[in-house]
Amino acid sequence: MREYEVSILFHPDLELNLAPAVERVEKTIADLGGEITQKTEEGRKKLAYTIAGQDSAIFYYYDVKLEPSAVAKLDRALVLMNEVVRHLVVATDPELVEARKERAAEKKEVKEGE
Numbered sequence: 001m002r003e004y005e006v007s008i009l010f011h012p013d014l015e016l017n018l019a020p021a022v023e024r025v026e027k028t029i030a031d032l033g034g035e036i037t038q039k040t041e042e043g044r045k046k047l048a049y050t051i052a053g054q055d056s057a058i059f060y061y062y063d064v065k066l067e068p069s070a071v072a073k074l075d076r077a078l079v080l081m082n083e084v085v086r087h088l089v090v091a092t093d094p095e096l097v098e099a100r101k102e103r104a105a106e107k108k109e110v111k112e113g114e
Contacts, residue, residue, distance in 0.1 A: 001065040001066060001067055002067075002068055003092045003094065004063075004066055004089055004091055005061065005092050006061070006062040006063075006064050006074070006087065006088070007059070007087060007089075007090075008025060008059075008086075008087045009047075009051070009059055009084070009085045009086040010058040010059075010083055010084060011057070011058075012044060012057055014058065015058060018058060021081070022060065024083070025060075025081070025084075026039075028074065028078075029062070032070040032074055032077075033066070034065060034066035034067075034070065034074070035064065035065040035066075036063070036064055039062050040060070041058075042058075043059065045057065045058075051085050052086075063097075075087075075089055
């Protein structure tokens, strides 16, 4: 399994009822044999340019472990979801992932020391 970063922009009209869309994405990842290692919700943000007639979107980022053969299937499933305005799946560098984990651990130690 390789590690990927999945960035998803959800339609802004879903802000009040976003849970079903998020669950659908997470279920799709799980059904493809993937494992979500980290989920980050950035909330609603203004877009730099209009996408699908929208000037804002709800941003979610996932760190996912997934078989390379399942990436195309995930991409296709996200394209077909009406709730998703735009998405991007990128393979992450293993060294970068380790560095991120180390920085997070250091930040945690600093917070605990205060």
